[in-house]
Amino acid sequence: MSHINLSAIHQRLDELSKLKKLKDDDSIKQALQKRGFSRRDFMKWAGAMTAFMALPASMTPVVARAAELSDRLPVIWLHLAECTGCSESLLRTDTPTIDSLIFDYISLEYHETLMAAAGWQAEHNLEHAIEKYKGQYILLVEGGVPTGDTEGYLTIGPHGTTGKQSAVKASENAAAIFAIGTCSSYGGIQAAKPNPSNSVGLSKVTDKKVINVPGCPPSEKNIVGNLLHYILFGTLPALDVFGRPKWAYGLRIHDLCERRGRFDAGEFVQSFGDEGARLGYCLYKVGCKGPYTFNNCSRERFNSHTSWPVQAGHGCIGCSEPDFWDTMGPFEEPVGDRLYDTVLGLGADNISDKIGIGVLALAGIGMAAHALIGVAVSKKDEEA
Ligand code: SF4
Ligand code: SF4
Structure with a gap:
């Protein structure tokens, strides 16, 4: 400020x-x-x-x-x-x-x-x-x-x-x-x-x-x-x-999420109730829209700071973004593969003011790729 x-x-x-x-x-x-x-x-x-x-x-x-x-x-x-x-x-x-x-x-x-x-x-x-x-x-x-x-x-x-x-x-x-x-x-x-x-x-x-x-x-x-x-x-x-x-x-849900380390490590919940869910892995692949959503829920939480959706095991659905009902659904699937439909709902703050919507679209591709690599790595680990 x-x-x-x-x-x-x-x-x-x-x-x-x-x-x-x-x-x-x-x-x-x-x-x-x-x-x-x-x-x-x-x-x-x-x-x-x-x-x-x-x-x-x-x-x-x-x-x-x-x-x-x-x-x-x-x-x-x-x-x-x-x-x-x-x-x-x-x-x-x-x-x-x-x-x-x-x-x-x-x-x-x-x-x-x-x-x-x-x-x-x-x-x-x-x-x-x-x-x-x-x-x-x-x-x-x-x-x-x-x-x-x-x-x-x-x-x-x-x-x-x-x-x-x-x-x-x-x-x-x-x-x-x-x-x-x-x-x-x-x-x-x-x-x-x-x-x-x-x-x-x-x-x-x-x-x-x-x-x-x-x-x-x-x-x-x-x-x-x-x-x-x-x-x-x-x-x-x-x-x-x-x-x-x-x-x-001013910040994305993703920026301060407690599961962010899991995202960076490529550790994703593949379906609700799996071992990854029990271990608190990232919810991106089961639809979390935290990377596209600007709000402070991951920092402030709800009910006197008790919990918030990601802590409870469900991804963010992007509810503070314009047109999220159209651009963020289905809520339990990732959006990285549907860029055209989602770029207008990606949110904007000083980051997107500077880098522009095109780069956010690329970020979407990057996230999808990141999630895929995460799967490949965990599969390799399983085979090893
Ligand atoms: S994708 Fe969702 S669950 Fe994963 S780190 Fe980002 S905000 Fe958290
Ligand atoms: S869906 Fe809305 S209330 Fe829930 S974590 Fe995302 S921005 Fe916050």
Whole structure:
């Protein structure tokens, strides 16, 4: 990360602290106590978030202060064409984490899954929040946007407002916009071929800058981390060519995978349940798309850092890449032999910005060759 202007951050947080608390009856101290967390747990979490955002450890108290002030910014969360899995992944945990606590603590002015209101009252609440907090609220949108002559496939509320109308209107006066999940970022499963609802990602229907936080679902850390990042800096983070923050999506799953040594040694699981699977060999040949996928799952994991798909024995399916439903399937077969269909789904960050898609295609050939050589070597070993 380039030079960090600490005094500008402090100034911004001082300004935020002068704003009225949007929830009078809560404070981070009370919120922690209510859920059985100590201040020490909170500071430990702030330290982990600091490292997660690739900030120096000395910024931990500043990150903790930003989290404490997260109740000063109004948040509007819209649901479009999706399964609500992104909200669910953050909220439906049997052991609430501090990430889910922070999500409860922010001032969620409108969230269709969580609010009690329905019908006219819900629509009124949304209009009221947009008007009252014009230019100040953070907009989070979950779900793809049906467009064209099928725009009406998604209508919401008593006025039959389409999802697209709702998203465009809410985007106009937002201070920052986050597309939460792969559907909102790139259209998701709705947009999979033949895309009968003509669904697209949010950035295709608004002129405003959208920060994509893809994943199916994205980890709770990527959602909360992006909110914190905005509270700290008040500006857009550096984004890759697919609109993803580089601090979260700058590396491939493959780069930090615990099975990477197996890949390099040519030790591959040949089929699920074989001896290689038991020994923790690389899952590339049973479909892992980690080499083509930019996300931080191999570093951050899920469920309080407990595990992630590759640790559990299944390959990454590339869920944070545009059009992964079309380009990464079948999910349990390698893609190295189908380059034409897969190059557009290979992901891009500063590596591909520099080396280009052609070289990534070559990398695909290289991986396929590597896997084949791996088999030849293990066969030779077996014969010896
Ligand atoms: S191919 Fe998948 S399992 Fe193998 S090292 Fe890469 S990310 Fe890990
Ligand atoms: S491991 Fe791959 S498929 Fe699983 S959540 Fe991460 S990016 Fe998505």
